[in-house]
Amino acid sequence: xxxxxxxxxxxxxxxxxxxxxxxxxxxxxxxxxxxxxxxxxxxxxxxxxxxxxxxxxxxxxxxxxxxxxxxxxxxxxxxxxxxxxxxxxxxxxxxxxxxxxxxxxxxxxxxxxxxxxxxxxxxxxxxxxxxxxxxxxxxxxxxxxxxxxxxxxxxxxxxxxxxxxxxxxxxxxxxxxxxxxxxxxxxxxxxxxxxxxxxxxxxxxxxxxxxxxxxxxxxxxxxxxxxxxxxxxxxxxxxxxxxxxxxxxxxxxxxxxxxxxxxxxxxxxxxxxxxxxxxxxxxxxxxxxxxxxxxxxxxxxxxxxxxxxxxxxxxxxxxxxxxxxxxxxxxxxxxxxxxxxxxxxxxxxxxxxxxxxxxxxxxxxxxxxxxxxxxxxxxxxxxxxxxxxxxxxxxxxxxxxxxxxxxxxxxxxxxxxxxxxxxxxxxxx
Amino acid sequence: xxxxxxxxxxxxxxxxxxxxxxxxxxxxxxxxxxxxxxxxxxxxxxxxxxxxxxxxxxxxxxxxxxxxxxxxxxxxxxxxxxxxxxxxxxxxxxxxxxxxxxxxxxxxxxxxxxxxxxxxxxxxxxxxxxxxxxxxxxxxxxxxxxxxxxxxxxxxxxxxxxxxxxxxxxxxxxxxxxxxxxxxxxxxxxxxxxxxxxxxxxxxxxxxxxxxxxxxxxxxxxxxxxxxxxxxxxxxxxxxxxxxxxxxxxxxxxxxxxxxxxxxxxxxxxxxxxxxxxxxxxxxxxxxxxxxxxxxxxxxxxxxxxxxxxxxxxxxxxxxxxxxxxxxxxxxxxxxxxxxxxxxxxxxxxxxxxxxxxxxxxxxxxxxxxxxxxxxxxxxxxxxxxxxxxxxxxxxxxxxxxxxxxxxxxxxxxxxxxxxxxxxxxxxx
Numbered sequence: 001x002x003x004x005x006x007x008x009x010x011x012x013x014x015x016x017x018x019x020x021x022x023x024x025x026x027x028x029x030x031x032x033x034x035x036x037x038x039x040x041x042x043x044x045x046x047x048x049x050x051x052x053x054x055x056x057x058x059x060x061x062x063x064x065x066x067x068x069x070x071x072x073x074x075x076x077x078x079x080x081x082x083x084x085x086x087x088x089x090x091x092x093x094x095x096x097x098x099x100x101x102x103x104x105x106x107x108x109x110x111x112x113x114x115x116x117x118x119x120x121x122x123x124x125x126x127x128x129x130x131x132x133x134x135x136x137x138x139x140x141x142x143x144x145x146x147x148x149x150x151x152x153x154x155x156x157x158x159x160x161x162x163x164x165x166x167x168x169x170x171x172x173x174x175x176x177x178x179x180x181x182x183x184x185x186x187x188x189x190x191x192x193x194x195x196x197x198x199x200x201x202x203x204x205x206x207x208x209x210x211x212x213x214x215x216x217x218x219x220x221x222x223x224x225x226x227x228x229x230x231x232x233x234x235x236x237x238x239x240x241x242x243x244x245x246x247x248x249x250x251x252x253x254x255x256x257x258x259x260x261x262x263x264x265x266x267x268x269x270x271x272x273x274x275x276x277x278x279x280x281x282x283x284x285x286x287x288x289x290x291x292x293x294x295x296x297x298x299x300x301x302x303x304x305x306x307x308x309x310x311x312x313x314x315x316x317x318x319x320x321x322x323x324x325x326x327x328x329x330x331x332x333x334x335x336x337x338x339x340x341x342x343x344x345x346x347x348x349x350x351x352x353x354x355x356x357x358x359x360x361x362x363x364x365x366x367x368x369x370x371x372x373x374x375x376x377x378x379x380x381x382x383x384x385x386x387x388x389x390x391x392x393x394x395x396x397x398x399x400x401x402x403x404x405x406x407x408x409x410x411x412x413x414x415x416x417x418x419x420x421x422x423x424x425x426x427x428x429x
Numbered sequence: 430x431x432x433x434x435x436x437x438x439x440x441x442x443x444x445x446x447x448x449x450x451x452x453x454x455x456x457x458x459x460x461x462x463x464x465x466x467x468x469x470x471x472x473x474x475x476x477x478x479x480x481x482x483x484x485x486x487x488x489x490x491x492x493x494x495x496x497x498x499x500x501x502x503x504x505x506x507x508x509x510x511x512x513x514x515x516x517x518x519x520x521x522x523x524x525x526x527x528x529x530x531x532x533x534x535x536x537x538x539x540x541x542x543x544x545x546x547x548x549x550x551x552x553x554x555x556x557x558x559x560x561x562x563x564x565x566x567x568x569x570x571x572x573x574x575x576x577x578x579x580x581x582x583x584x585x586x587x588x589x590x591x592x593x594x595x596x597x598x599x600x601x602x603x604x605x606x607x608x609x610x611x612x613x614x615x616x617x618x619x620x621x622x623x624x625x626x627x628x629x630x631x632x633x634x635x636x637x638x639x640x641x642x643x644x645x646x647x648x649x650x651x652x653x654x655x656x657x658x659x660x661x662x663x664x665x666x667x668x669x670x671x672x673x674x675x676x677x678x679x680x681x682x683x684x685x686x687x688x689x690x691x692x693x694x695x696x697x698x699x700x701x702x703x704x705x706x707x708x709x710x711x712x713x714x715x716x717x718x719x720x721x722x723x724x725x726x727x728x729x730x731x732x733x734x735x736x737x738x739x740x741x742x743x744x745x746x747x748x749x750x751x752x753x754x755x756x757x758x759x760x761x762x763x764x765x766x767x768x769x770x771x772x773x774x775x776x777x778x779x780x781x782x783x784x785x786x787x788x789x790x791x792x793x794x795x796x797x798x799x800x801x802x803x804x805x806x807x808x809x810x811x812x813x814x815x816x817x818x819x820x821x822x823x824x825x826x827x828x829x830x831x832x833x834x835x836x837x838x839x840x841x842x843x844x845x846x847x848x849x850x851x852x853x854x855x856x857x858x
Contacts, residue, residue: 128557128598128599129597129598129599134682144681147681148681155680155681157614157616157623157677157678157680160614160622160623161614161623161678163678163681163682163685164682164685165594165595165682165683165685166594166595166596166597166685166689167595168558168595168774168775169557169558169598170557170558170647170774170775170776170777170780171647171773171774171775173647180648180773182771182772182773183771183772184771184772185586185589185590185719185771187586193589193716194586194589194590194719195719196719196720196721199772218599218600218602218690218691219609219690219852220852221612221852242772245772248586249586249590249592250681250682250683251584251586251681252573252576252577252584252592252679252680252683253563253592253593253594253679253683253684254594254679254681254682254683254684255682255683256592256593256594256595257768257769257771257772257774258772260595260769260772260773260774261647261648261772261773261774262647262773287622290614290623290624290625291625291856292625292854292856294856339686340686340689342611342612342613342686343611343612343613343628343671343674343686343687343689343690344600344609344611344689344690344691345597345599345600345686345689345690346597346599346600347599348599351599423648423649423650425721427720427721427723
């Protein structure tokens with residue numbers, strides 16, 4: 001059964017614009033009560049198929065044991081590609097119109113299918129390491145223009161390597177987690193000392209992240225033509241950023257406090273197998289990368305539509321503030337992963353690696369408020385008339401993503417986060 | 430029984446210059462064969478006391494379960510301060526001259542005591558997060574002078590906050606692990622493109638790291654006067670660095686490949702309880718830190734002697750290339766931890782936080798070859814006549830540390846790493 005077989009249908013009722021077609025089958029971790037037992041599921045239409053039930057019923061038998069009655073997907077992912085393939089094929093078959101196993105078993109359906117609106121989603125993997133790249137040329141150029149020097153916006157190393165930095169795995173959180181506005185050091189006046197304050201330039205960053213499916217040993221880099229096979233799937237990532245804290249702290253060792261309060265991801269890992277039909281090329285890389293980054297396969301990117309919506313506290317509806325596409329990313333995920341390991345760094349199953357903010361070439365495709373409102377010089381007017389240069393308390397930021405081709409739609413759902421007011425610190429002076 | 434009771438002696442024969450006196454009792458993870466079962470032990474003189482045996486014999490009963498027949502110390506550390514105190518008191522008593530329980534039980538000694546030379550040491554904790562600070566004013570000034578601008582060597586944020594960055598937990602390794610010389614992008618000529626090459630400026634960084642003993646919740650910073658109580662203990666850290674890779678890659682997001690191939694630690698976690706007698710003050714902080722970093726307790730540093738030795742492949746003996754002291758660090762560990770969490774970052778039990786290179790004010794107290802040989806302009810002459818500006822293949826770097834006062838010595842042992850030649854990459858051009 002091919003994942004690109006457009007005739008493939010499910011017995012489950014799936015809207016034509018659903019992100020979760022039978023061609024998708026993304027993996028997540030859910031519980032049916034907020035504090036309930038966590039186990040693995042697959043999104044299908046508006047429902048979740050409980051894989052722990054399917055496995056317990058003997059309908060999904062993978063090599064090496066059982067994997068889905070677990071609070072994270074790490075063990076399943078770590079079990080390897082044969083199991084990824086077998087699980088996908090088995091689940092696709094079970095959900096297809098022409099298979100009566102689940103279709104005609106009302107009791108099993110009752111046990112194994114949940115409405116997505118009735119369940120709580122959790123982080124899909126335990127994340128050993130979180131890395132953030134900086135691979136959109138447009139974003140790097142825009143930030144360089146505003147933060148440094150318009151005449152030398154793109155630093156010389158940028159076109160030679162996928163620049164990135166290590167983030168903080170402990171603050172990777174799942175959609176729906178509220179964000180407390182961070183407080184820290186700002187330096188509003190060049191001639192005065194910094195102050196301690198709530199962040200005044202809170203921003204989102206529209207990103208995707210890939211999930212490492214196969215690690216390496218320390219001291220043994222992953223060759224660029226092997227790297228793609230080390231990737232299990234992708235999620236949406238809102239890499240929340242405190243621009244004013246960042247501007248003051250980031251020289252010379254990079255962003256720290258400005259980035260470590262919330263890196264928020266969508267709950268469903270869309271597999272590279274599901275995304276395969278949407279392969280496309282990265283932009284032309286000029287100069288040609290050094291040999292260690294030179295991929296044979298130029299079909300190394302994906303056509304994924306991405307958007308950001310902003311929903312103020314009492315607004316009637318959200319306003320789309322950005323529409324862009326993953327395919328604008330200059331460096332491929334394989335190049336990122338190879339570069340990450342080139343000096344011998346070990347990567348592990350469950351590691352998440354952010355793309356960096358994904359900006360297109362026009363203001364309506366910029367992936368952060370910093371760029372959209374151009375350093376607060378061009379505030380955005382929302383539906384209802386409110387304006388925004390950065391994110392305010394009570395605002396909800398919603399990111400969505402999907403691929404679509406020949407009637408097949410494979411989507412990510414959303415990552416959604418609401419900003420709460422800062423802590424009222426009361427220091428003993 | 431007080432840890433500062435100088436009359437306290439052990440029935441075990443301990444040399445007066447041993448790092449592992451009865452006042453120390455550092456925790457580690459060992460196995461008696463290379464691939465054998467990992468369990469917790471305490472170093473005493475030249476021996477290891479197997480805590481899993483002591484616990485199984487009913488001689489060490491802690492609240493909440495058993496903790497030492499485990500491959501990491503995380504569960505013990507996570508069990509809290511009451512257990513830390515009770516374990517220390519119980520072990521100290523068991524090893525003391527006036528307690529006959531172990532002293533007079535030859536069978537138990539045979540089961541529970543191993544020679545350190547007969548066991549293999551492992552990473553003492555599973556490390557969820559690794560952070561590296563940059564808290565030596567002398568080091569930051571030296572590097573700023575060489576890498577940027579001698580007239581503005583110390584950047585303006587440096588005296589306002591403990592600058593740091595997130596490292597890579599997956600490449601924290603234990604003493605004795607060989608280091609493969611990393612390869613990556615260098616830019617030897619300003620007017621030409623970078624090249625892929627083995628690192629030519631491989632360096633050590635003399636650091637300590639503290640181990641987090643108690644975490645926080647995301648969004649809830651740790652107050653500076655509470656922070657010290659969140660620290661379980663300390664280790665020595667050689668934060669291996671590829672200076673030529675670092676110089677080309679680090680703008681604007683900080684060090685990445687240059688620092689993620691090996692962060693090597695000593696195997697014994699020396700507890701803050703053992704280090705308590707050696708408290709001292711950080712250097713005067715001017716300007717006075719912002720309120721969130723302003724510690725009430727000025728007894729916030731430790732008098733720890735540190736040294737680095739270099740041992741070339743065929744040399745008869747090692748040469749001491751650096752002698753310095755932890756007390757020179759400008760920012761305290763409590764300030765580092767508070768700053769780390771101020772925007773809401775979550776820290777976890779087992780996190781390691783590096784001090785940054787510890788340099789004193791004179792060339793013989795600089796904590797890296799970059800500084801000691803002043804950017805290769807003043808090569809160091811070793812015993813036997815060889816010279817070094819950076820670390821060469823076959824070299825072993827050995828770092829040691831200890832505190833001593835009123836006849837009490839508490840030491841770290843050593844972190845030792847040998848450099849192997851780079852991988853011979855063979856790219857399909």
